[in-house]
Amino acid sequence: MSNRFGTLFSVTTWGESHGPAVGVVVDGCPPLLPLAAGEIQADLDRRRPGQSDIVTPRKEEDRVEILSGVFEGRTTGTPISMLVRNADARPGAYDEMREKFRPSHADYTYQAKFGLRDHQGGGRSSARETVGRVAAGAIARKILALAVPAQPVEIRAFVTQVHDLAVPAGALEKFPTLAEVEATAVRCPHPATAAAMIERIKQARSTGDSVGGVIQCRVRGVPPGLGEPVFDRLEADLAKAMLSLPATKGFEIGSGFAGTRLKGSEHNDAFESRGGRVRTATNRSGGVQGGISNGEEIYFNVAFKPTATILQPQRTVDVQGAPTELAARGRHDPCVLPRAVVIVEAMTALVILDHWMRQAAQNGTFKF
Amino acid sequence: MSNRFGTLFSVTTWGESHGPAVGVVVDGCPPLLPLAAGEIQADLDRRRPGQSDIVTPRKEEDRVEILSGVFEGRTTGTPISMLVRNADARPGAYDEMREKFRPSHADYTYQAKFGLRDHQGGGRSSARETVGRVAAGAIARKILALAVPAQPVEIRAFVTQVHDLAVPAGALEKFPTLAEVEATAVRCPHPATAAAMIERIKQARSTGDSVGGVIQCRVRGVPPGLGEPVFDRLEADLAKAMLSLPATKGFEIGSGFAGTRLKGSEHNDAFESRGGRVRTATNRSGGVQGGISNGEEIYFNVAFKPTATILQPQRTVDVQGAPTELAARGRHDPCVLPRAVVIVEAMTALVILDHWMRQAAQNGTFKF
Amino acid sequence: MSNRFGTLFSVTTWGESHGPAVGVVVDGCPPLLPLAAGEIQADLDRRRPGQSDIVTPRKEEDRVEILSGVFEGRTTGTPISMLVRNADARPGAYDEMREKFRPSHADYTYQAKFGLRDHQGGGRSSARETVGRVAAGAIARKILALAVPAQPVEIRAFVTQVHDLAVPAGALEKFPTLAEVEATAVRCPHPATAAAMIERIKQARSTGDSVGGVIQCRVRGVPPGLGEPVFDRLEADLAKAMLSLPATKGFEIGSGFAGTRLKGSEHNDAFESRGGRVRTATNRSGGVQGGISNGEEIYFNVAFKPTATILQPQRTVDVQGAPTELAARGRHDPCVLPRAVVIVEAMTALVILDHWMRQAAQNGTFKF
Amino acid sequence: MSNRFGTLFSVTTWGESHGPAVGVVVDGCPPLLPLAAGEIQADLDRRRPGQSDIVTPRKEEDRVEILSGVFEGRTTGTPISMLVRNADARPGAYDEMREKFRPSHADYTYQAKFGLRDHQGGGRSSARETVGRVAAGAIARKILALAVPAQPVEIRAFVTQVHDLAVPAGALEKFPTLAEVEATAVRCPHPATAAAMIERIKQARSTGDSVGGVIQCRVRGVPPGLGEPVFDRLEADLAKAMLSLPATKGFEIGSGFAGTRLKGSEHNDAFESRGGRVRTATNRSGGVQGGISNGEEIYFNVAFKPTATILQPQRTVDVQGAPTELAARGRHDPCVLPRAVVIVEAMTALVILDHWMRQAAQNGTFKF
DSSP, rough: OOOOEEESSSEEEOOOOSEEEEEEESSSSTTTTTOOHEEEEEEEHHTTTTTTTTTOOOOOOEEEEEOSSETTTTEEESEEEEEOHHHOOGGGGGGHHHBBBOOOOHHHHHHHHOOOOOOOGGGSSSSSGGHHHHHHHHHHHHHHHHSSSSSOOOOEEEEEHHHHEEEETTTSSOOOHHHHHTTTTTSSSHHHHHHHHHHHHHHHHHTTTOOOOOEEEEEOOOOOSSOSSTTOOOOHHHHHHHTTSSTTTEEEEETTTGGGBHHHHHHHEEEEEEEEEEEEEEOOOTEEETTEEEOOOEEEEEEEESSOOOSSSSEEEBTTEEEEEEOSSSSSOSSOHHHHHHHHHHHHHHHHHHHHHHHHHHHOOOOO | OOOOSSSSSEEEEEETTTEEEEEEEEESTTHHHHHHOOHHHHHHHOTTTTTTTTTTTOOOOOOEEEEESSEEEEEOOSSSEEEEEOSOOGGGHHHHHHHHOTTSSSSHHHHHHHHHOOOGGGGGGGGGGGGHHHHHHHHHHHHHHSTTTSSOEEEEEEEETTTTEEEEEHHHHHHHHHHHHHHHHOOOOOOHHHHHHHHHHHHHHHHOOEEEEEEEEEEEOOOOSSOSSSSHHHHHHHHHHHHHHHEEEEHHHHTTTTGGSSSSSHHHHOEEETTEEEEEEETTTTTTTTTOOSOOOOOEEEEEOOOOOOSSSSEETTTOEEEEEOOSSSSSSSHHHHHHHHHHHHHHHHHHHHHHHHHHHHHHOOOO | OOOOOOOSEEEEEOTTTTSSSEEEESSSSSSBOOHHHHHHHHHHHHOTTSSSSTSOOOOOOOOOEOOEEEEEEEEEESSSEEEEEEOOOOGGGGGHHHHHHHHHHHHHHHHHHOOOOGGGGGGSSGGGGGHHHHHHHHHHHHHHHHHHHSOOOEEEEEEEEETEEEEOOTTTTTTTOHHHHTTOOOOOOHHHHHHHHHHHHHHHTTTTTTTTEEEEEEEEOOTTOOOOOOOOOOHHHHHHHHTTTTTTEEEEEEETGGGGGHHHHHHOOOOOTTTTEEEESSSSTEETTTTTTOOOOOOEEEEEEOOOOOOSSEEEEEEOOOEEEOOOOOOOOOOOOHHHHHHHHHHHHHHHHHHHHHHHHHHSOOOO | OOOOHHHHEEEEEOOOOTSSSSEEEEEEETTTOOOOOOHHHHHHHHTTTTTTTTTTOOOOOOEEEOOOOOEEEEOSSSEEEEEEESOOGGOOOOEEEEEHHTTTTHHHHHHHHSSOOOOOOGGSGGGGHHHHHHHHHHHHHHHHHSSSSTSSEEEEEEEEEEEEOOOTTTTOOOOOOOOOHHSTTTTSSSHHHHHHHHHHHOOOOOTTBBOOOOEEEEEEEEOOOOOOOOOOOOOHHHHHHHTTTTTTEEEEEEETTTTGGSBBHHHHOEEEEEEEEEESSSSSTEEETTTEOOOOOEEEEEEOOOOOOOOSSEEEEESSSSSEEEEESSSOOOOOOOHHHHHHHHHHHHHHHHHHHHHHHHHSSOOO
């Protein structure tokens, strides 16, 4: 259960890595939105395997088919079902995994939970599941971009750290453009760091190893008032969204873990009046106060562990619990971060749009 | 909306800081559990203001009243309604806040969201709301302790960092006892660090300032199989639970942010057979793989910012947006972490119990 | 579980018949609504026991206390917690029920489900639980009355049948006024029938027996567009709301069961243009087409079985399954319909308001 | 929104009558269930158009494809996505409906709600949506049949009334077999009445008219204890499930509307001990007391209005509100009841299975 995300703009994904297809049903999409498969494809192409020489070479065109919910080029308000056929599935390549649990993968826990598992490429636990998230996120992003024409919501994620290579402090003050992010295969908008990162990833791949890192996401244009006290705080739902992604181990918003080393007098964001509205002089809050957006830029970091799949022999046990060795081989993604950038953006869009609709329902519907 | 947490064992909290009362309704509690108000009171007393000289002096006995769902000493399976009257409410003390937004509090965002706000002590955004969470969490903890008598689930949170004072690396290898945590007012089970932390908090209070820090939570006894792919991963729901707490800015599980600096070959947890079952040789995963518990100890860190309330004049604006100064005064909690320990434990219990019930429903009900 | 109703304007009730109190938490209420306890009391007084000589003589003032969510006379958008203390609880009067299952009550099924039960007055299964529904419904009705000032939503329920006494066909063409409904203790706006009904109820009471009947509910002022295809059709949620009430056995909307005997050519409601908008010439649809309101009057009937509590000896078994006789005695409601009228209205209001908010969220928030 | 049904065994349907496909995603299915497409096909074939000479001649094979959630012949516990391509879509046949609202269809209300509509064959409001329900229901039925091998849950729906032709009172005391139901095209297990019904349907079709009727559903083998107080009573969820079906106007369980004419002393079901367990001597409750199953047979009736599509000219308005005439033509189902039988069974299975899992989660997981 729980293959669904969101309360009003809700998304149900389905599909396994090596089954016939993966897909998503989007329920609650506002009607009358112009929508073409090509717009969704653009985001899927940023997630697609094989797009550069630092990601997995699995060959998938990831061609999306819209099966419902769009009529004569516009959404109808009914569920939008989208499907992507799996093409380059190689079930045979996974025969070893039928009998052995891959370390730090979900093989053992799926077996423990369900009593069986689809061992091919991780089955449901594969990051291939995120195809559906990206497709749904593309719709959410378009809505957010159009919601307030004068102030489109812009969501920009990018890689700020790979292994121990990080963008220098203060080097990314400016909101990066999409072009700056897409300029390099690693999707780090700081060119010098990006070049080093790419080198590091290739190095890891050449030794059959893998690396992790950090993705930062920034959002501007979000109006004040989104986020629900007390359990569905905006940062709580963002944290959940990020920790629901494969390979993530941490989330911090605004000043995050570093902010714990400041005193209150250093950390508080003074209010001021600027441009005709209430603003904060600094933004250690990260655009969210008391769980609700305050109109400032929202920014957060997501930690990704190094890819669990490595091409080195590893100690493990088989399904009977007997010690054995896993001689991993096959395709492998030495660093998931470049492809995860668009997934982080997609999940962010889903969270913000859902909260926008909830805010409208409770606080925008009736005037007393 | 969204004052509800959990899907099967669900909790709805209500109440404002200076209203007549705060409370909670627990829905979905299993029947036949022996339950007395005193058991809930024990946890509330750990959250209570005024319990030591390093927390807010607000005088609240926080006496809990059980209004339903318990009959002749046992739960009936119907909703358990619990209520705590507010005693030491001082509405008059907040007259200044009626007109001015406190920096880094939720005053401005509540106003922006709802068009009005209860300005007294933060109203709904006050940490006083967590009374209900702790009361509900006490029930969840009892159930988890009894679920598998031979292996009770134990949840232990404690303070590992205050301001820049942190427990030395490797100093807390052992699962701390409750007595060790409760031994000091700051609830850090490392006595030397605890003493320094207490000094630092008193120092902050004496200058009208505040400090933040980090709470770690460890859980042992959780069976393999809890956590739902793909959106309701166990760590995703834990992250949401923690980020739904006032003043939290970050969450990391297992190797967390530090783990991003390891290579896959260093980070993977090898499987081995130990004590008759599948175990991992190391535990960088933090007890969760693919969103599902693997039977190892679950551990995670939560970042708390320094308390926003400080007793120093601060620059802000009034409700009309005009610049002004806030001359904060009154009671104040120079460091929320000691009282937050039991709240972190409560939320952890709610997440784990809910997932236990979901696991049982889908995977324990039918045998084919 | 499941003591919650509604998705956006959601209501959680709690409490047992002879526990300390009953109550409700309303989550999702729009802010800024003027609200006083007296407005809620007015509806509770229509539900109150002891209000006339044809209902149970249990003495309950049912005085409501608002514990949260209202500040300086207006709702704040945070949860509204309301509580009514039980006064005339007579636990001792139910000693016999501890050992014996009352026929056609929930005694046996609660025992079977939960493994124990609060036997006093039915515990949670008592109609006393509906106190919380009525309190929440009073808020929903006020919002609906104010939503579109020029066209307030009016909800009017009334008794149309008691035992075999029914209002003559065609006698209630006009939308009854509240005064007409309240004119008699039985809440049937057709005076001649009402008089006969009252007589019938007294007759049943005098023989220790009980009677059932039918309540009709009509709603006008609902705009077109409320109701969600496909599962949360407006009539589906109304049906659920009504069948969730104690003692109900049936629901029909529009032409209902009688309409099954018409041909399509007789049953279809022709469209026409009237008063500047699309109307139907007839209204066999009952105001709902394809699950969505069409702007016509919504009307439906609810069947209530005769009260299960009767003051006659009945054959039953004890908790060990041994045959025995129940010598029922004590207070008893010979006909629940007069008091159920306001409960039907409350549930109707909850359904319509929730759908209004859902409609606004999806279809009123964004313009493309 | 709301294209989802069920809390633990949850079902999301999608698709339009004349879009590329219709389908469903089943979330929460227990793992290890043997499942083949053929088993689902068997139920789809009972719903299929063109299966006899008294239903619509639309040509659809309704061939189901399972896209996920089944691995090597068994369910994996992950979402089961099923798809049926639309074959005999004739978009051109609906040109008239683009401009005119069909009486008693959802054309006008969809337009009012969403601001646009897919006019082809009713788009999302078409009964074609129920393909997904039947596919999901087939899985639920299989689980229920296997849950307690010694006492499989059997769900049998059948037609008891068409227009004014009803099975004689008392003629169907015995639980009908599937063969008896399937013996006639009208799916009424009383042969003489079935013959008359078929004649009546053909007569309606020959005049371009349509007829409605009543379907009864009976369920045996349900253990005591299913159903949640207070809002998710078993009968409440059944009522919602039935009223969520196209063309339904009423629901009654047990004694239903007729029972309102009995006195309590006549209506109550006396308890007795029979076969070693608590039974009721009569079953006016319909197998449900206090919202919870009592182990007796569950039975209820569902009212279907006559099909709104008729082949006679009808008065209506166009999308601009101008009066016009609809010259209906094309394929048409003179009576939906024969095909609706399996849909009623499917929805019943979904409700009962979901409640079974909820019951297990709360009341079967922990022993104190």
